[in-house]
Amino acid sequence: MIYLDYSANTPPDPAVLEKYLETEKQFIGNANSNHSAGEAVRRLLADVTDNIAALLGVLPAEIIYTSGASESNNMAVKGILRAQRHVGRHVISTPLEHPSVSGPVTFLNEQGAEVDMVRIDGDGRIDLDNLRELLRGDTVLVTVTAVDSELGTVQPVDEIAAILKDFPNCRLHVDATQAIGKIPFDFGNADTVTFAPHKFYGQNGTGVLVKKRSLVIEPLIHGGSGLSLSRSGTPAAGLIAGLGEALRLSLGALEERLEAVSELNAYLKAGLRSIPGIRINSPEGAVPHILNISLAGVKGTAIQKKLSDRGIMVSVKSACSTEGTPSRAVLAVSRDRRNALSSFRISLSHLTERREIDALLEALGDISRECGTEAGL
Amino acid sequence: MPDISRKMPENNGKITGDYEELPGNNGQSSGTCGEMPGSPGETPVTDCRTNPAAEQSARPKSALIAMSGGVDSSVAAYIMKRDGYYCEGTTMRLYRNEDIGLGSFRTCCSQKDIEDAGEVAFRLDIPYEVLDLTVDFKKHIIDKFIRVYEAGGTPNPCIDCNRYMKFDMLLKVAEERGLSYVVTGHYARIQYDCERGLYLLRKAADPGKDQSYVLYMLGQEQLARIKFPLGDIPKDETRRIAAEQGFVNAEKHDSQDICFVPDGDYVGFMEQYTGKTYPAGDFTDRDGNIVGHHRGAVHYTIGQRKGIGISFNEPVYVTAKDMAKNTVSLGPENELYKRGLVAEDVNWILPPDKSAIEVTARTRYRQVEKKGTAYPLPGNRLKLIFDEPQRAITVGQAVVLYDGDVVLGGGTISGTVDGI
Known part of the structure; x- marks a missing residue:
């Protein structure tokens, strides 16, 4: 199998799995229990959390463990809106958000919140002028992605945070799921930040919401005190220890891995140039981990199937607000509905080998030839 | 009101529509102000070849195509596009895995249909989207399906689905989008009779594929805004066009049975859906004498012979059901x-x-x-x-x-x- 879908999921690092197993074997108590077995787990989690906080440059008290990025996003969006309901109920979001952001936003819209979608530029970035126009005194939440999962566009989070300084009622939630562990990220700008370790060689089933200490949000899961009032439940000690390990490993090797992926990305792009009908949709300045392309005249889902039949895994925008419609992100950058329907995503890792990229290029070359007549090439 | 019999020419005065007796029934067209080539009908129809409803529309040549993912609606979309209509395609998502009792990790057949429809729309280069009608489908179709069975009947959910889902809903969507027509892949024909001022529904040209039976509930306002481009062509021709166009579903089988009960076990479906179990009861003869035990009256339909599970001297059939008493009557064929x-x-x-x-x-x-x-x-x-x-x-x-x-x-x- 040639796996080129690392933005969907990464294989856990063996060291992460080892840490997980070791923790699960060693700590049998519940962190919420008041005996020494519980105390032992609490001490472990305190240490892990201190380390994570130090790696991210935040306070240990600002880290909330969840079941994954989807829960973190839900908690932030719903939690902020509910806590701020006396101030206002206007939300600004983007068409680039993951369903775990756009879903709760739609839900809140149905519950009476006002929602505006900020425009996307031709380079895939949020139109900051449009954001300024949309902001109001009763805007309580701006929710943006740090790196959009389809094109890999890096969004101007710092500039957005600077704009929001004039709006004291407004909180900024950043979904950094495609950024953390891959590119440098400054946690200082946002009120809440989501990430999950399965995107950087950790495990599924756990995630983080980093929440500014001063910010009060309503919990999603009520009951018990737990390690954090914002999220009750028995902390998943093994998964959290594994998360800490994954974060340590990927942040430790961040520059080195980023460089490796950048080289692979350049190699892939160079190879794609010789295939007729290929169009690159990811803008310049996108993260090198994600390359969104189209093959003219062939639907993205059809290419995904053809590649999958040859053992090559890529991704096509699937979950979205309206099924069957073209990707809004790709539509925004290409202004071409048909091209957007043809788009698919290749996502790379430092684990990717050049021969894997060669195999992909060969397969795309074949598909381009096969479908050349129908594509009008 | 038009008097049908009075309008019929002398030589065609009797109603003959029994295809068993007259397999090649191909009566003459008998319109008074228009031609109706190939019409086997007896009712004189004045075909004006215009559609007053659509003429008034801002975009007379535009259509919303109901694309099921099957070959028929795909070819219907192709024909509309070929004939110069502005087309938008849509597939109605009617149910999800959990609605029909499948685990959420299984690929549902309706998902495959949606992918096929999207693929064909892409090929035809028409805008396409999926409409989520799962809530309406439960309310109007599945709930009624269960109600009719529980009341002792044998429901026909496809007819309700045509009425409430395909036509009522899609006509509303088409209107919102400023599209003049709703198009489906049904084999039937709609004709405007200007003399009567009525839209008529007629059988398909291909008698083997005629689907007019499931369309009887269409009203005048609906008929005015619906097109059935396959009404005039045989099924073989549909398959030929699909193959020629390279549609992914050219070879796909026609849908069978009830879509939301893919394994045909409708009682299992109902028990799972409602949480009820339908109690066993007695088989009776015509006079009410108990002649055996059944698995629950909802399992049986009038005329059924197989699966009764008891042997008699002569073949017996389900002749009646009493849901209140939970009895199923058996009898010889003549009682049917x-x-x-x-x-x-x-x-x-x-x-x-x-x-x-x-x-x-x-x-x-x-x-x-x-x-x-x-x-x-x-x-x-x-x-x-x-x-x-x-x-x-x-x-x-x-x-x-x-x-x-x-x-x-x-x-x-x-x-x-x-x-x-």
């Missing part, structure tokens, strides 16, 4: 024959102008029509008396009345009539 039926929720496409109308009628989808006389009753009901007694007339199924190839109307069978 009834002279007529009563139907409710009747829709007249060609409104009756007499108290008794000679018709041919179908009480099942693939049935040869039988001759009879229909009597319109107050409250959207009708009585139909057949010339010869008919076998296994089933409550819950549709009765559709024809005059030649013209659908006069139809309704839901609510009871049977033994004598006249």
Whole structure:
């Protein structure tokens, strides 16, 4: 199998799995229990959390463990809106958000919140002028992605945070799921930040919401005190220890891995140039981990199937607000509905080998030839 | 109201629509101000070849195509596009895995259909999107399906789905989008008769594929805004076009059975869906004597012979059900024959102008029509008396009345009539 879908999921690092197993074997108590077995787990989690906080440059008290990025996003969006309901109920979001952001936003819209979608530029970035126009005194939440999962566009989070300084009622939630562990990220700008370790060689089933200490949000899961009032439940000690390990490993090797992926990305792009009908949709300045392309005249889902039949895994925008419609992100950058329907995503890792990229290029070359007549090439 | 019989030319005056007796029925067209080539019908139709409703629309050549992912609606979309219409495609998502009792990690057949429809829309280069109608489908189709079974009938959910989902919903969507027509891949024909000022529903040119039976409930406003581009072409031609166009579904089988009960175990579906178990009960003979035990009355349908599970000296059939007593009556085949039926929720496409109308009628989808006389009753009901007694007339199924190839109307069978 040639796996080129690392933005969907990464294989856990063996060291992460080892840490997980070791923790699960060693700590049998519940962190919420008041005996020494519980105390032992609490001490472990305190240490892990201190380390994570130090790696991210935040306070240990600002880290909330969840079941994954989807829960973190839900908690932030719903939690902020509910806590701020006396101030206002206007939300600004983007068409680039993951369903775990756009879903709760739609839900809140149905519950009476006002929602505006900020425009996307031709380079895939949020139109900051449009954001300024949309902001109001009763805007309580701006929710943006740090790196959009389809094109890999890096969004101007710092500039957005600077704009929001004039709006004291407004909180900024950043979904950094495609950024953390891959590119440098400054946690200082946002009120809440989501990430999950399965995107950087950790495990599924756990995630983080980093929440500014001063910010009060309503919990999603009520009951018990737990390690954090914002999220009750028995902390998943093994998964959290594994998360800490994954974060340590990927942040430790961040520059080195980023460089490796950048080289692979350049190699892939160079190879794609010789295939007729290929169009690159990811803008310049996108993260090198994600390359969104189209093959003219062939639907993205059809290419995904053809590649999958040859053992090559890529991704096509699937979950979205309206099924069957073209990707809004790709539509925004290409202004071409048909091209957007043809788009698919290749996502790379430092684990990717050049021969894997060669195999992909060969397969795309074949598909381009096969479908050349129908594509009008 | 037009008087059908009065308008019929002398030589064509009797209603003959029984395809069993007249397999090659190909009567002459008999319109007074228009031609109707190839029409096998008896009702004179004045075909004006215009559509006054669409003429008034801002975008007369535009259509919303209901794309099921099957070959028929794909070719229907192709024909509309070829004929110069601005087209938008849509597939209605009617249910999800959990609605039909499948685990959420299994790939649902409806998902494959959506992918196929999207693929064909891409090929035709028409905008396409999926409409989520799962809530309406539960309310209007699945709940009613269960209600009819529990009341002792045998429902026809496809007819309700056509009415509430395909046409009511899609016509609303088309209107919102400023599109003049809703197009489906049904094999039937719609014609505007300018003399009567009525839209008529007629059988398809290909009698083997005719689907007019499931469309009897369409009203005038709906018929004015619907197109069936496959009404004039044989199924083989549809497959040929699909193959020629390289559609992914050119070879796909026609859909069978009830889409939300893919394994055919409708009682299992109902038990899972409602959380009820349907209790076992007694089989009785005509006189009420207990002759055996059944697995629950909902399992049986009138006319059923197989699966009764007890042997008698002569073949026995399910002849009646009493849901209140939870009994199923068995009897010889001759007890299945009834002279007529009563139907409710009747829709007249060609409104009756007499108290008794000679018709041919179908009480099942693939049935040869039988001759009879229909009597319109107050409250959207009708009585139909057949010339010869008919076998296994089933409550819950549709009765559709024809005059030649013209659908006069139809309704839901609510009871049977033994004598006249």
